[in-house]
Amino acid sequence: xxxxxxxxxxxxxxxxxxxxxxxxxxxxxxxxxxxxxxxxxxxxxxxxxxxxxxxxxxxxxxxxxxxxxxxxxxxxxxxxxxxxxxxxxxxxxxxxxxxxxxxxxxxxxxxxxxxxx
Amino acid sequence: xxxxxxxxxxxxxxxxxxxxxxxxxxxxxxxxxxxxxxxxxxxxxxxxxxxxxxxxxxxxxxxxxxxxxxxxxxxxxxxxxxxxxxxxxxxxxxxxxxxxxxxxxxxxxxxxxx
Numbered sequence: 001x002x003x004x005x006x007x008x009x010x011x012x013x014x015x016x017x018x019x020x021x022x023x024x025x026x027x028x029x030x031x032x033x034x035x036x037x038x039x040x041x042x043x044x045x046x047x048x049x050x051x052x053x054x055x056x057x058x059x060x061x062x063x064x065x066x067x068x069x070x071x072x073x074x075x076x077x078x079x080x081x082x083x084x085x086x087x088x089x090x091x092x093x094x095x096x097x098x099x100x101x102x103x104x105x106x107x108x109x110x111x112x113x114x115x116x117x
Numbered sequence: 118x119x120x121x122x123x124x125x126x127x128x129x130x131x132x133x134x135x136x137x138x139x140x141x142x143x144x145x146x147x148x149x150x151x152x153x154x155x156x157x158x159x160x161x162x163x164x165x166x167x168x169x170x171x172x173x174x175x176x177x178x179x180x181x182x183x184x185x186x187x188x189x190x191x192x193x194x195x196x197x198x199x200x201x202x203x204x205x206x207x208x209x210x211x212x213x214x215x216x217x218x219x220x221x222x223x224x225x226x227x228x229x230x231x
Contacts, residue, residue, distance in 0.1 A: 033218050042224075043227075044224055044225070045222035045225075046119075050219055091160065095220075102165050102172055103150075104150060104173055105162060107160040109159050110160075
């Protein structure tokens with residue numbers, strides 16, 4: 001079974017600075033998807049960024065980018081120019097890419113990010 | 118707004134009771150997923166439906182059941198409720214077709230069992 005590990009329960013960053021959240025995963029599959037979700041105090045789950053395992057290029061969405069290291073099974077999230085609104089719980093998630101299989105998400109335990117003004 | 122709706126937003130009920138949570142997926146999405154978020158278990162996958170049929174089951178208790186209707190909305194039924202069932206229940210939807218696996222989450226239903 002696939003597992004996702006987020007080793008940093010809490011992180012903090014100064015406004016306008018850069019922070020990197022770590023995620024590692026374990027799988028025997030070669031085709032899969034990885035995601036970062038943000039959960040602010042409202043508890044809404046918001047998709048931040050996604051990465052397909054077959055793509056070598058790291059995904060980028062505005063101030064959010066990932067460092068995907070397939071061999072190391074590592075998928076970190078970098079947030080640049082941090083803003084107060086970035087304060088939230090961040091979850092790393094894995095989804096199988098097997099054809100005909102379930103795309104259920106397997107989540108890590110989350111990293112709570114605090115942004116200091 | 119993700120386009121996924123869930124009702125009710127909050128539910129308070131007593132042990133032993135039965136409740137139904139409702140989810141309407143984004144327009145065009147065929148897959149619906151249910152997740153449970155609790156303090157001790159984190160975010161856990163419960164069950165998935167694709168175009169009306171069950172596709173995958175996760176850590177779903179036998180007291181829980183779900184279905185997806187022809188109009189693609191889904192309901193999660195929780196019965197013989199226990200204190201430990203108190204949690205935030207999310208519904209998510211996706212196109213469910215190859216290459217379109219992004220899941221969009223509803224606002225959740227917060228269930229409190231007293």
